[in-house]
Amino acid sequence: xxxxxxxxxxxxxxxxxxxxxxxxxxxxxxxxxxxxxxxxxxxxxxxxxxxxxxxxxxxxxxxxxxxxxxxxxxxxxxxxxxxxxxxxxxxxxxxxxxxxxxxxxxxxxxx
Amino acid sequence: xxxxxxxxxxxxxxxxxxxxxxxxxxxxxxxxxxxxxxxxxxxxxxxxxxxxxxxxxxxxxxxxxxxxxxxxxxxxxxxxxxxxxxxxxxxxxxxxxxxxxxxxxxxxxxxxxx
Numbered sequence: 001x002x003x004x005x006x007x008x009x010x011x012x013x014x015x016x017x018x019x020x021x022x023x024x025x026x027x028x029x030x031x032x033x034x035x036x037x038x039x040x041x042x043x044x045x046x047x048x049x050x051x052x053x054x055x056x057x058x059x060x061x062x063x064x065x066x067x068x069x070x071x072x073x074x075x076x077x078x079x080x081x082x083x084x085x086x087x088x089x090x091x092x093x094x095x096x097x098x099x100x101x102x103x104x105x106x107x108x109x110x111x
Numbered sequence: 112x113x114x115x116x117x118x119x120x121x122x123x124x125x126x127x128x129x130x131x132x133x134x135x136x137x138x139x140x141x142x143x144x145x146x147x148x149x150x151x152x153x154x155x156x157x158x159x160x161x162x163x164x165x166x167x168x169x170x171x172x173x174x175x176x177x178x179x180x181x182x183x184x185x186x187x188x189x190x191x192x193x194x195x196x197x198x199x200x201x202x203x204x205x206x207x208x209x210x211x212x213x214x215x216x217x218x219x220x221x222x223x224x225x
Binding site: 004006032034036041042043044045046049089091093097098099100101102103104 | 115117144146151152153154155156159166167169170202204212213214215216217218219221
């Protein structure tokens, strides 16, 4: 039962443009959401997070938007850079014991 | 290196052997989580430990898998009598205290069962 879904396995974007990665969830008890970035043969690296009491959180080029009524969140990267090319995982928590991960979206930023 | 450390990075075991995966959390972190990633899938939670305590093992298979986090030394994930289906990347994460949502991951151990 996949409680966190990333329906786009891959995304290609031109350098300098905006990358938008999407994530949907089914469990209304989730109260905290995170995005991780993963390079091959490395562990996931924490990028940015958002609490369910907010609808937006921004950190430099990265902004996460949360739409609770739609059970949807998105990560915006602008401007996109070639070094952003990686797999991005959305994760959700309902109590801080464990994270539920999506299946990931592979972002390719084309120079 | 102040990050989460895992060893070995790669482990090859024949069917029926035992696999031991080690994880040292970030300095100052006392909470450890183990996740498994099968090919083309996301990470799946296995177990959450604090020093000398298993807090949540709801994601652990009921047989052959065990985990510990002793008072001294790294956390160990142990898989007995490995089968081909155990081949995966195993990631350890740590956090500083309960109630902290952000978890910081190690580089993972890639287990291959032949």
